[in-house]
Amino acid sequence: MTLAELLRLARQRLEASGIEDAALDARLLVEHFTGTSRSDAIAWPDMVTESQAVAAVEAALERRSAGEPVHRILGFREFYGLELSLSAQTLEPRPDTEILIDAILPFMRDVAAREGACRVLDLGTGTGAIALALLANVPDATAIGVDVSADALATAARNAAGLGLADRFTALRSDWFSQVNGRFHVIASNPPYIRSDDIAGLQAEVRLFDPVRALDGGEDGLQPYRVIAAQAAAHLEQDGAVVVEIGNTQRLEVISIFENECFRLLEARRDLGGNDRVLLFAVA
C-alpha cells in the first residue's frame, strides 16, 4: 500500500467511526507508525509502506475508533513546544495550561535576573509539563515536581532526561507539601479541580483515559486549593508567587480561598476560549 493510499484509508476509517478530527488524527497516526513526515506525504505519495507499519496503523485506527484519544495511542503529546511522554497515571497536558506558563514566565525571568536562580515547586506535576516548560525557558531555574503517583513521577523524570533538563529537575513523591522542604520563588499547580459528582458526566475521552486522581478535586472541586493555599506561605520565598490553574467557574471561590490565607491576587488570565483559567497570587 502506498503512503497516499494508507492516509486515505485511515481518514475514511476514522470518518466512518464518527471521529471529529478524522483527517488530523489519521495523519498523526500514519506519520507516527510509518516514520514519515507531512512533507513525505506531499513529496513521495507513492512511497510503498511496509506491511508491519500498515498493521501498526490498522491497530491504532481500531483503538482510535473505539474512542481512545489520539495522543494516548501515540504515547506522547506536545506542550509548550516540548514533546512529553504520557503514561497511564499522567494527565494529558492541555493547551489551556500553556496560559499558566505565559503568566508566570516574566516573573521568573525577573527573579532569575535579580538573584541568578529561581526555584520552582510544581505541585501535581504529572508528565512534568509545567516544571519542564518553565525550566526550558528559564536557564537559571531549578524545579521540584511533586506527585502522589510514582508512575507519574517516573514519567516526569524520563521526560526531563529526554529534554536534557534532568540536572535541574527533581521528582518528589509527596501528598502536596507533606514531604517538601525549603522555600521557593514560585509555587505552581494545576491541581485536580473537577467536583467528584461531575466525573461521571465528563466526555468519555477524559473519563476513561485520564487518571481519576488527576481530575477529582473532592466534593466541591476546591479541596486541593485549600491545602495549597493553607501551606504555600510557609514554602514561599519573600516576594515569591503562587500560580494556579482553575476550572472556568472557580475564579471567585479560589480567590477567596487564597485571600483567607493572606494572599492577594496579582493577576487573573483567561484561556483562548475566554474562560477564567489562571490566577497569580503574592503574599499580602
Ligand SMILES: C[S@@+](CC[C@H](N)C(=O)[O-])C[C@H]1O[C@@H](n2cnc3c(N)ncnc32)[C@H](O)[C@@H]1O
Ligand atoms: C490535573 S493533573 C496536572 C498534571 C500536570 N501538572 C499538567 O498540568 O498537565 C493533577 C496532578 O496532581 C496529582 N495529585 C493528585 N492528588 C495529589 C496529592 N494529594 N499530592 C500531590 N499530587 C497530587 C495527580 O496525580 C496529577 O498528576
